[in-house]
Amino acid sequence: MDTRQSKCLLCPLGCDVAFRVKGEAVVGPEFCAAAGPHSARVCARGLYGADLLMHPQRVANPFVRKDGVLRDASWESAVEALGSSLRRIAVAHGWQSVAVVTEPTRSTAELEAVDRFARSLGVGAVSCLFEPQDWPLVAAEDSDGVSAITEANCVIVLGDPFFSHAVLAKDIIDAKYTARGNSLFVVDPRRSNTAWYASEHVQNRPGSEALVLACILKALRASGKIGSGTLPWLDAADETSLLAAAGIGRDVVARMARAYADGAKAAIVVAPAARAVHDVALVARLARLIAGSCGGGKGCVLLPSGGNVLGAREVVSKGGWTSAPALVHGIAAGKYKALLNLGADVLCSFPSPALTAAVRGLECVASLSLFRGEIESASSVVLAGASWLESDGSAVLFDG
Ligand code: SF4
Incomplete structure (x- = not known):
């Protein structure tokens, strides 16, 4: 029996996977010790991806x-x-x-x-x-790598990466527990897999992710992190209306803005589920604005869903x-x-x-x-x- 090694392309993290083969048949998954960015980690989709090769619907001949x-x-x-x-x-x-x-x-x-x-x-x-959400995330070519999450003092997540990019769960949970006072905010209308692990689940109205990020920018302006000379449109946006439209409170926005700005290292992760966020390009742009407004050590990870x-x-x-x-x-x-x-x-x-x-x-x-x-x-x-x-x-x- 041979062991073969490959990459999982079910999402763009491309974890190393290995599987046992006997003749031409895949027998099952195998531990893969390759030293990649997510070495020796693989999620259930990657682990059992080889089972798809023998799926009853498989096209095996013309x-x-x-x-x-x-x-x-x-x-x-x-x-x-x-x-x-x-x-x-x-x-x-x-x-x-x-x-x-x-x-x-x-x-x-x-x-x-x-x-x-x-x-x-x-x-x-x-x-x-x-996928509709993927092109806006990759078109601008301005995402930080997933290392921005490692040992971050504050992680703000939009989406459900514990489901869509599951090996990142370890990095995100590690970041939450690396130091006392670290925080994980998950902005999602649903009680998602990721939301269960949040220090605070920010349950916004569906489709209001851009408004939540605009509220964070307003809070950063109010705290002096964003100078009055930049982003003049922020002053025209009415905070009370934004909060009401997003269905969230002023206090939680202030906590997110403070934790993100004050952390020595912090990351915003945008990983929208397929067709769950309609204005992905705007959400990605606002997330980058927040990261760029708060000084060094602040990352913005824009995670598409497709493998390549x-x-x-x-x-x-x-x-x-x-x-x-x-x-x-x-x-x-x-x-x-x-x-x-x-x-x-x-x-x-x-x-x-x-x-x-x-x-x-x-x-x-x-x-x-x-x-x-x-x-x-x-x-x-x-x-x-x-x-x-x-x-x-x-x-x-x-x-x-
Ligand atoms: S996180 Fe899961 S689906 Fe994504 S590349 Fe790794 S094993 Fe595959």
Whole structure:
């Protein structure tokens, strides 16, 4: 029995994972002693991620739809069926009528291959399906690393990293208990996993995270931490209205502002759950303003959820990529005749009866996938994909 080592790409922390293999079968997880930033730590998702390889919905070989049913096919016949469909559509409507989608859980090499593939054919759109909260977190490239949390005297968390980035739970709990008087504030309308460990759970109204941070900025202004010459818009904001809209009290805001500003080391962690925070870009900007206003030792950790979001950002930033909403709008408007889903499922990412009907009405839908999902039910050709545990490739992890 062999032991293989890899990285978990279920979130961008990229913990080292190991698993036992016998022949071609994964037998189970193994202790991994690699010395990475989260060495010898892995959460349940990473530990049992290899179980997904043998999931009943796994696509283990290609399929081609015949008489309305997906049937087993050889790689040669599946690729030939897809190629002839695309050639027919390109002759009739041009390559501009073909759209390609992928997503940021793929390795950087795979995303670059998608980029080259789309450019060489001159397709009408190539898009990467970022989680809605992820792009605003990574676009500005101004996050501190997770080391900002280590031994911080005050940590303010927006989101639920104990669930979404679970190995960070140890760093956050360690920070809370490193010294008497340390504090962990969790801003979340829900009693989340992280909130259970908070010194104070700040239960704001859903969607009011930006208002909570604006209240902290107001408190920092009132205490003289932010000079009157900067951020002039702060003076125009009415604190009583902000507090009422956020559903929180003045006292807890003052405690958060004081603990953050007075700590020798402090961190704000923004880790919004998928679609839980609507104005993520504004929340990230305000969190950075707070960190930048309080002097040295203050960090702002902007945590995306996708495994290789940072690698995907590098590829997409070369230009020529279409945003996911624009792609979805184009499909619904009948702009495309063919849709290639390369490791992505546009119907799961943007569930709607109208989009499902539009996709089912396309002349050609194909997918390269690990599992059977919604898009496979609309595909005429399904190719079997490999997971990051089964293939070589690199990803840009959160801490480099
Ligand atoms: S914290 Fe993230 S990268 Fe680490 S094992 Fe869990 S899901 Fe995987």
